[in-house]
Amino acid sequence: MHCDAVEVFAAGEKGRGLRTTKEMQAGEVVFTEASFAAVVFDSLYLQVCHNCFRRQANPHRCAQCKFAYYCDRTCQRAAWDEHKLECAAIRQQGRAPSENVRLAARTLWRMQRHTSKVSDGQLTTLDLLEDHISDMAPEDLKELQVDVQKFLEYWPRKSKQFGVEYISHIFGVIKCNGFTVSDQKGLQAVGVGIFPNLCLVNHDCWPNCTVILNHGNQTALDAALHSQRRIELRALGNIAEGEELTVSYVDFLNVSKDRQQLLKQQYYFHCKCEHCSKGIKDDLMMAVKEKDGKKPSAELVKEVTDFSVQKLAKIEEARTAGNFHEVIKICHECLEKQEPVLADTHLYLLRVLRIASEVLSYLQIFQEAAEYARRMMEGYRKLYHPNNAQLGMATMRAGVIHWHAGLIEAGHGMICKAYAILMITHGPHHPMTKDLESMRTQTEMELRLFKENEHVYHSMREAVLSSKPIGGGKVQ
Numbered sequence: 001m002h003c004d005a006v007e008v009f010a011a012g013e014k015g016r017g018l019r020t021t022k023e024m025q026a027g028e029v030v031f032t033e034a035s036f037a038a039v040v041f042d043s044l045y046l047q048v049c050h051n052c053f054r055r056q057a058n059p060h061r062c063a064q065c066k067f068a069y070y071c072d073r074t075c076q077r078a079a080w081d082e083h084k085l086e087c088a089a090i091r092q093q094g095r096a097p098s099e100n101v102r103l104a105a106r107t108l109w110r111m112q113r114h115t116s117k118v119s120d121g122q123l124t125t126l127d128l129l130e131d132h133i134s135d136m137a138p139e140d141l142k143e144l145q146v147d148v149q150k151f152l153e154y155w156p157r158k159s160k161q162f163g164v165e166y167i168s169h170i171f172g173v174i175k176c177n178g179f180t181v182s183d184q185k186g187l188q189a190v191g192v193g194i195f196p197n198l199c200l201v202n203h204d205c206w207p208n209c210t211v212i213l214n215h216g217n218q219t220a221l222d223a224a225l226h227s228q229r230r231i232e233l234r235a236l237g238n239i240a241e242g243e244e245l246t247v248s249y250v251d252f253l254n255v256s257k258d259r260q261q262l263l264k265q266q267y268y269f270h271c272k273c274e275h276c277s278k279g280i281k282d283d284l285m286m287a288v289k290e291k292d293g294k295k296p297s298a299e300l301v302k303e304v305t306d307f308s309v310q311k312l313a314k315i316e317e318a319r320t321a322g323n324f325h326e327v328i329k330i331c332h333e334c335l336e337k338q339e340p341v342l343a344d345t346h347l348y349l350l351r352v353l354r355i356a357s358e359v360l361s362y363l364q365i366f367q368e369a370a371e372y373a374r375r376m377m378e379g380y381r382k383l384y385h386p387n388n389a390q391l392g393m394a395t396m397r398a399g400v401i402h403w404h405a406g407l408i409e410a411g412h413g414m415i416c417k418a419y420a421i422l423m424i425t426h427g428p429h430h431p432m433t434k435d436l437e438s439m440r441t442q443t444e445m446e447l448r449l450f451k452e453n454e455h456v457y458h459s460m461r462e463a464v465l466s467s468k469p470i471g472g473g474k475v476q
Contacts (some may be wrong), residue, residue, distance in 0.1 A: 131172025
């Protein structure tokens with residue numbers, strides 16, 4: 001763990017925070033940190049390796065508890081230190097408890113092995129982290145008490161015994177500080193972990209850092225380099241010495257009062273960052289179309305926004321049910337109502353464009369998907385921070401859709417833009433950046449061919465799509 005460039009300081013009413021001790025450039029790694037403890041989600045325990053969190057088609061099962069799954073023997077051996085006590089507890093109880101209980105137990109076993117401060121690089125102990133139990137709503141408290149009860153049933157008699165208050169503190173810390181662990185591509189949330197130093201980084205809706213999970217190198221000969229579920233805190237722009245480091249706990253694409261409500265609900269604080277206090281970009285997120293200097297009436301805007309909320313719920317239902325043609329039908333209805341009234345940065349319009357482009361591309365209707373993706377990206381670029389990781393991923397998806405639609409120039413342009421963002425947010429070694437790099441090479445080659453001879457490019461594309469050889473089996 002490398003934390004030479006940061007120090008803990010008193011950040012006023014936000015409590016403790018972290019700040020830099022030297023200047024940072026965009027894309028620089030501020031610090032890396034391995035998880036204190038982490039577990040795979042209940043819903044994915046069969047599909048994800050419990051050691052390195054990679055998705056696995058046919059994983060290798062722990063023969064003793066029959067709950068833990070691994071890529072192979074190497075991962076199983078690497079995980080044994082962490083899994084040994086868990087394995088016995090699961091066998092004793094006859095089944096595995098929920099992810100929160102498993103994470104609390106792994107956390108406390110690790111403390112038992114090493115006391116709560118694990119290494120010199122760790123800037124805080126878990127005892128000092130906020131648990132916000134006093135701020136919790138009654139239903140959250142009830143959930144926490146159920147977890148504590150389940151934990152006590154699961155925790156072995158032989159292990160060191162902890163009081164209910166301390167166990168509750170650990171569950172509180174998990175609730176407000178648990179960090180979602182993603183699969184190797186960073187595309188799907190597969191588990192949850194505790195990263196103590198990361199817990200010290202305060203929130204800002206327009207932050208100067210981003211967090212990315214980097215899975216170490218599974219092919220390295222030294223097993224110590226395997227797994228190491230490490231997060232990297234990366235600078236999104238230049239940061240001055242002594243400046244507070246911040247990350248965003250929520251997606252920026254919500255108006256400030258909705259973001260504040262979400263943060264209050266989940267993290268128990270009232271966000272007073274500049275973007276919330278001044279409502280920066282709220283006007284764009286709720287903007288309406290002007291025609292000849294005239295805005296639509298307030299009644300019409302209300303009618304369209306109410307209609308959008310109602311239809312977005314219906315879209316979600318149809319999507320969950322796998323009824324994709326219905327999703328597209330509702331999207332079309334919705335866009336028809338929205339287009340004359342809502343501006344291209346309006347959140348409800350952008351949500352419909354995003355779902356329509358994703359579902360159409362899943363149905364391989366690429367031309368129409370590309371048009372929606374293009375419009376969505378125009379809105380996103382006006383709203384997101386230019387180096388936002390979500391903007392990078394959305395740009396990549398839009399680029400791929402354009403490429404599939406045969407719009408090679410636009411596709412290549414977007415893939416290049418996405419690559420530039422991911423170099424900052426993910427860094428050059430992340431699997432996603434590497435994928436993008438090979439796409440960029442491929443689209444660059446196709447673009448060159450397209451510019452030399454459009455006709456040849458299109459006939460080659462047709463041939464590839466229909467898998468027919470060109471010119472009697474010989475490529476000219």
